Amino acid sequence: xxxxxxxxxxxxxxxxxxxxxxxxxxxxxxxxxxxxxxxxxxxxxxxxxxxxxxxxxxxxxxxxxxxxx
Numbered sequence: 001x002x003x004x005x006x007x008x009x010x011x012x013x014x015x016x017x018x019x020x021x022x023x024x025x026x027x028x029x030x031x032x033x034x035x036x037x038x039x040x041x042x043x044x045x046x047x048x049x050x051x052x053x054x055x056x057x058x059x060x061x062x063x064x065x066x067x068x069x
Contacts, residue, residue: 007061014058015047016065022058023047 015023029044050058 004063006064010058010061014050014062016062017047017049022050022055024050 013024017023025047026044033041033044
């Protein structure tokens with residue numbers, strides 16, 4: 001059985017937590033940050049759990065996971 005290729009764009013954007021949840025970062029965090037409040041800027045560094053309705057679609061392109069080993 002051949003190996004399944006990982007989608008490299010998804011690998012960079014999503015991580016799998018220790019409990020198996022898909023985690024993502026917030027959008028709009030790359031530029032124009034100085035005009036945003038400090039509270040909002042702090043939230044950009046956090047990882048958030050994805051909506052469970054998207055799990056099947058994302059896990060298909062991440063066949064081996066991207067969490068810590």
